[in-house]
Amino acid sequence: MADPRPARSRFSPRLTAAFLCVFLLVFLRCASASRDVVSGSNETWIRPARSTQEDPHDHHGNSTEHKKAFPVLAFNFEHVRKPFEISMWILLALLMKLGFHIIPRISHVVPESCLLIVVGLLVGGTIKAVEGTNAPVLDSKLFFLYLLPPIILDAGYFLPIRPFTENLGTILVFAVLGTLWNVFFIGGTMFAVCQIDGAGLADVDLLSCLLFGSIISAVDPVAVLAVFEEIHINDLLHILVFGESLLNDAVTVVLYHLFKEFSHEGSVSVSDALLGVVCFFVVSLGGILVGFIYGILGAFTSRFTSHTRVIEPLFVFLYSYMAYLSAEVFHLSGIMSLIACGVIMRPYVEANISHKSYTTVKYFLKMWSSVSETLIFIFLGVSTVAGPHEWNWTFVVFTVFLCLVSRVLGVIGLTSIINKFRIVKLTKKDQFIVAYGGLRGAIAFSLGFLLTDSKMKHMFLTAIITVIFFTVFVQGMTIRPLVELLAVKRKKESKGSINEEIHTQFLDHLLTGIEDVCGHYGHHHWKDKLNRFNKKYVKKWLIAGERSTEPQLISFYNKLELKQAMMLVESGSTSKLPSVMSSVSMQNIQPREPPRRRAMPSISKSREEEIRKLLRANLQNTRQRLRSYSRHDLMIDPFEDNVSEVHLRKQRVEMGRRMSHYLTVPANRQEAPPVRKVGFQPEHQVFTYDDAESPRSAEMKPRSAAVRLLNELPQRSDQSDAEPNAKQDDQEDQLKLSRGLSDPGPNQEQKES
Amino acid sequence: MGALQSLPGQPEYIDLAEKTGFSFEQIGVLHKRFKQLSHNEETLRRDHFNEIPDLACNPIRAQIVEAFFDRRNFRQNGEGTVEEIGFEEFLVVMSHFRPPSLHMTEEQRESVRKEKLRFLFNMHDTDNDGTITLEEYRHVVEELLSRSGALGKETAKSIADAAMLEVASISMGHMEPDEFYEGITFEHFLKLLNEFEIESRMNIRFLNMDTTTLCK
Numbered sequence: 001m002a003d004p005r006p007a008r009s010r011f012s013p014r015l016t017a018a019f020l021c022v023f024l025l026v027f028l029r030c031a032s033a034s035r036d037v038v039s040g041s042n043e044t045w046i047r048p049a050r051s052t053q054e055d056p057h058d059h060h061g062n063s064t065e066h067k068k069a070f071p072v073l074a075f076n077f078e079h080v081r082k083p084f085e086i087s088m089w090i091l092l093a094l095l096m097k098l099g100f101h102i103i104p105r106i107s108h109v110v111p112e113s114c115l116l117i118v119v120g121l122l123v124g125g126t127i128k129a130v131e132g133t134n135a136p137v138l139d140s141k142l143f144f145l146y147l148l149p150p151i152i153l154d155a156g157y158f159l160p161i162r163p164f165t166e167n168l169g170t171i172l173v174f175a176v177l178g179t180l181w182n183v184f185f186i187g188g189t190m191f192a193v194c195q196i197d198g199a200g201l202a203d204v205d206l207l208s209c210l211l212f213g214s215i216i217s218a219v220d221p222v223a224v225l226a227v228f229e230e231i232h233i234n235d236l237l238h239i240l241v242f243g244e245s246l247l248n249d250a251v252t253v254v255l256y257h258l259f260k261e262f263s264h265e266g267s268v269s270v271s272d273a274l275l276g277v278v279c280f281f282v283v284s285l286g287g288i289l290v291g292f293i294y295g296i297l298g299a300f301t302s303r304f305t306s307h308t309r310v311i312e313p314l315f316v317f318l319y320s321y322m323a324y325l326s327a328e329v330f331h332l333s334g335i336m337s338l339i340a341c342g343v344i345m346r347p348y349v350e351a352n353i354s355h356k357s358y359t360t361v362k363y364f365l366k367m368w369s370s371v372s373e374t375l376i377f378i379f380l381g382v383s384t385v386a387g388p389h390e391w392n393w394t395f396v397v398f399t400v401f402l403c404l405v406s407r408v409l410g411v412i413g414l415t416s417i418i419n420k421f422r423i424v425k426l427t428k429k430d431q432f433i434v435a436y437g438g439l440r441g442a443i444a445f446s447l448g449f450l451l452t453d454s455k456m457k458h459m460f461l462t463a464i465i466t467v468i469f470f471t472v473f474v475q476g477m478t479i480r481p482l483v484e485l486l487a488v489k490r491k492k493e494s495k496g497s498i499n500e501e502i503h504t505q506f507l508d509h510l511l512t513g514i515e516d517v518c519g520h521y522g523h524h525h526w527k528d529k530l531n532r533f534n535k536k537y538v539k540k541w542l543i544a545g546e547r548s549t550e551p552q553l554i555s556f557y558n559k560l561e562l563k564q565a566m567m568l569v570e571s572g573s574t575s576k577l578p579s580v581m582s583s584v585s586m587q588n589i590q591p592r593e594p595p596r597r598r599a600m601p602s603i604s605k606s607r608e609e610e611i612r613k614l615l616r617a618n619l620q621n622t623r624q625r626l627r628s629y630s631r632h633d634l635m636i637d638p639f640e641d642n643v644s645e646v647h648l649r650k651q652r653v654e655m656g657r658r659m660s661h662y663l664t665v666p667a668n669r670q671e672a673p674p675v676r677k678v679g680f681q682p683e684h685q686v687f688t689y690d691d692a693e694s695p696r697s698a699e700m701k702p703r704s705a706a707v708r709l710l711n712e713l714p715q716r717s718d719q720s721d722a723e724p725n726a727k728q729d730d731q732e733d734q735l736k737l738s739r740g741l742s743d744p745g746p747n748q749e750q751k752e753s
Numbered sequence: 754m755g756a757l758q759s760l761p762g763q764p765e766y767i768d769l770a771e772k773t774g775f776s777f778e779q780i781g782v783l784h785k786r787f788k789q790l791s792h793n794e795e796t797l798r799r800d801h802f803n804e805i806p807d808l809a810c811n812p813i814r815a816q817i818v819e820a821f822f823d824r825r826n827f828r829q830n831g832e833g834t835v836e837e838i839g840f841e842e843f844l845v846v847m848s849h850f851r852p853p854s855l856h857m858t859e860e861q862r863e864s865v866r867k868e869k870l871r872f873l874f875n876m877h878d879t880d881n882d883g884t885i886t887l888e889e890y891r892h893v894v895e896e897l898l899s900r901s902g903a904l905g906k907e908t909a910k911s912i913a914d915a916a917m918l919e920v921a922s923i924s925m926g927h928m929e930p931d932e933f934y935e936g937i938t939f940e941h942f943l944k945l946l947n948e949f950e951i952e953s954r955m956n957i958r959f960l961n962m963d964t965t966t967l968c969k
Contacts, residue, residue, distance in 0.1 A: 423852040423953070423956045423958060424852065424953040424956075492948050497919060497945075498912065498915055498916045498919055499916050499919055499920060499945050499946070500946070500948070500949055502893070502894060502897065502912075502916055503873070503946060503949065505897055506813065506873075506893070506897060507873075507951075507954060507955060509811055509812055509813045509897070510813065510817060510873075510876075510955075511850075511955070511956075511957060512811060513808055513811045513813065513814065513817040514817070514847070514850055514957055515957055516805055516807040516808045516811070517790075517802070517805065517808065517817070517821075518783070518786060518847070518957065518959075519786050519789070520957070520958070520959075522957060522958050524957075525807070532810070553894075553897060553898060553912065554898070554908060554912070557911075557912050557915065560915075561915075
């Protein structure tokens with residue numbers, strides 16, 4: 001119920017964007033003769049030949065007849081045509097995306113993928129109206145080689161490992177058996193439908209139906225990602241549907257090629273079927289193996305990149321892309337190869353590369369996958385307008401209907417089998433979401449597009465597009481209200497609790513131990529064995545330096561600390577400062593000192609009280625002070641003249657050093673470096689807790705700890721400085737610190753395993 | 754039920770099944786394992802546990818073994834430790850790791866959660882005083898990190914301190930600087946691990962175990 005007035009003002013950027021896009025497109029079309037944008041590179045070779053005739057620098061022809069004036073301004077569009085058009089398309093896609101987020105109301109109801117398809121339809125319609133028949137189509141080569149890999153790599157690299165491996169059995173059952181069931185059910189039933197007289201489908205034979213079935217059955221990862229990302233359901237369901245969409249690629253590839261080969265011959269013998277089964281194993285395991293090899297290579301390479309940090313992200317991208325391409329060479333499953341590569345490479349690479357490289361990898365992957373996804377949906381819309389359609393009511397309606405039915409039956413049937421083996425059973429609600437989330441997308445379209453041209457192909461394509469539209473529009477739009485209606489568990493906000501991490505580890509060991517007591521080699525036992533093998537042998541080879549021995553708990557803790565420190569530094573007054581807000585500080589949990597120590601005559605009681613009051617006031621006032629803190633002066637407040645100067649200066653310097661160390665040296669992810677690398681003394685490793693030397697310090701500990709918390713908060717320098725001499729060498733550290741921190745690290749880390 | 758006619762001591766099984774919720778099959782398998790571990794004696798002692806080779810490389814081995822001899826885990830509201838346990842106690846401790854069944858009401862699920870968290874709590878609270886003090890928590894973290902080489906007590910201490918701080922912040926919210934947070938009580942522990950979904954995580958598969966082939 002937005003106020004109409006603001007809506008109007010919000011419209012103008014939208015309208016401008018729309019006008020801009022239409023203008024861009026019309027310009028595109030007018031500036032060039034009609035041709036496809038993206039299908040085939042052979043056309044571009046013809047163009048330069050033609051364009052040289054128009055080349056003003058060409059000395060043949062009529063330039064010798066009369067001396068032309070030197071061209072001050074020339075128009076030569078031809079030689080930038082291809083990159084120009086590609087950039088225009090991408091720009092259009094991104095402007096559209098931008099546009100949607102300016103109007104928040106629509107994007108709440110309609111998922112982005114739908115809006116993009118609509119835009120594609122509009123664009124396609126415009127082009128067709130202006131142009132005639134030559135509108136660009138989603139070329140399969142473009143799709144499979146350029147648009148799909150970034151999305152899959154992004155998904156694979158950031159795959160949450162723990163839920164994935166815990167549910168691997170279920171995912172595999174859904175992916176393999178579910179897809180097989182879908183293919184044969186849809187194919188078989190469609191064949192039966194085609195036998196109905198009067199439908200005009202008598203020429204569609206069984207193999208073609210099965211081929212069609214194999215194209216249309218697979219759940220599409222792009223569509224699933226696009227829709228599920230916006231509804232934030234719990235991890236289990238998300239990983240079930242998403243994992244299934246990734247792993248069913250092998251089945252799809254095998255069946256598609258099998259039926260395509262044999263649809264020409266007209267029959268499939270038993271031996272062919274057996275070969276098909278063998279092929280399935282070869283395709284999937286081979287794909288994984290290829291990915292695995294490239295992953296190990298990538299991890300190994302990253303071990304040596306400590307001197308050339310700038311190119312580290314490129315290794316990640318290139319090794320993964322090579323894995324995909326190499327798998328495609330042998331007709332193995334490229335998607336599985338890419339996933340395997342990302343999964344294998346990640347823990348080792350993250351331990352080796354710097355924090356900035358990690359950020360770069362993350363942002364580039366997100367960026368590329370976002371652009372790809374947008375382009376895919378737009379092109380889908382455009383191709384719908386362009387492609388020759390062959391509409392057959394019976395075929396299309398039955399296809400849509402059968403897709404739904406077979407999905408529901410498949411999920412219900414398989415779940416009843418799976419639940420016998422699961423500890424945490426899948427409820428009816430879960431089953432519904434899994435069934436409803438079986439969206440089809442661009443992969444189906446591209447596979448259909450690769451078929452040889454025929455009337456049947458057009459009919460298939462029409463049906464495929466209809467199913468895609470139905471799933472993306474109807475299911476995509478209604479899944480959010482359904483999730484809310486059924487009160488499905490949503491994703492819980494993970495705050496990165498150290499306690500949860502401790503208990504996760506504790507539970508792992510506990511369950512392994514209990515399994516050992518039972519004498520049962522369950523999957524905790526094997527996981528533990530794998531971890532130990534990993535720690536003992538693999539990490540030594542693939543992770544540089546001493547980082548290989550750091551346990552996960554330490555690295556988690558380091559990461560958490562770093563995150564909090566960075567948040568404090570960057571945030572200013574607007575963010576929450578968790579530990580400060582609750583005003584519980586270290587001194588509250590330290591065990592009371594025995595009275596003997598308190599008698600130490602260091603500070604008088606009244607002075608102590610005063611300091612306490614001041615500190616408390618400081619803690620509450622920090623937020624205001626942060627608003628105008630200066631990055632170059634992370635100064636401590638002046639109340640420290642009573643506390644050991646040397647002690648505190650050491651703490652500050654170490655904090656500065658630690659921060660800069662973290663930012664330029666390997667990122668603190670799962671297996672991350674201990675801080676010892678920069679030559680700290682052992683007791684200053686993680687959290688300086690000076691258990692130290694002077695007898696006074698024991699009493700100082702509670703207060704110095706509170707002050708230490710203060711130290712971590714950047715403060716103003718306008719207070720009278722108690723330690724002018726300390727300023728000098730602090731400046732250098734703080735400068736180093738601020739330089740390191742000027743890179744806006746991500747505030748919210750991805751939820752990792 | 755017919756297949757189990759051959760198992761000895763069947764009337765006891767009915768009792769145990771009722772008490773712990775295991776099926777007869779599972780009880781039979783566990784009984785075999787019990788006899789194997791105890792070398793066919795009637796009771797298990799700590800050194801029997803120490804003989805299990807796989808358990809030796811587990812960093813929290815000592816706590817796990819202790820958990821079996823802790824009377825608080827026998828569901829009889831007892832306290833203290835015992836020196837040896839019989840099959841019934843063994844089974845009762847194991848029953849803490851049973852998964853919740855599919856058709857459970859919210860309250861039942863909640864009580865299963867509480868029970869499992871209680872088990873964990875008892876493992877941490879070694880001196881039976883009802884709270885997990887900083888020292889005890891430090892000990893937990895030290896044990897967890899004990900296999901990871903020479904990282905020293907400092908790291909473990911600071912991690913435990915940070916964890917304790919977090920608990921205090923969550924449970925207490927606001928404290929005066931001179932107040933002292935005694936330790937994690939069971940309520941705080943529940944609140945802390947509220948999001949942890951322990952009823953789905955703290956489970957062992959008790960089916961299809963053929964211990965005759967596996968045992969070490």
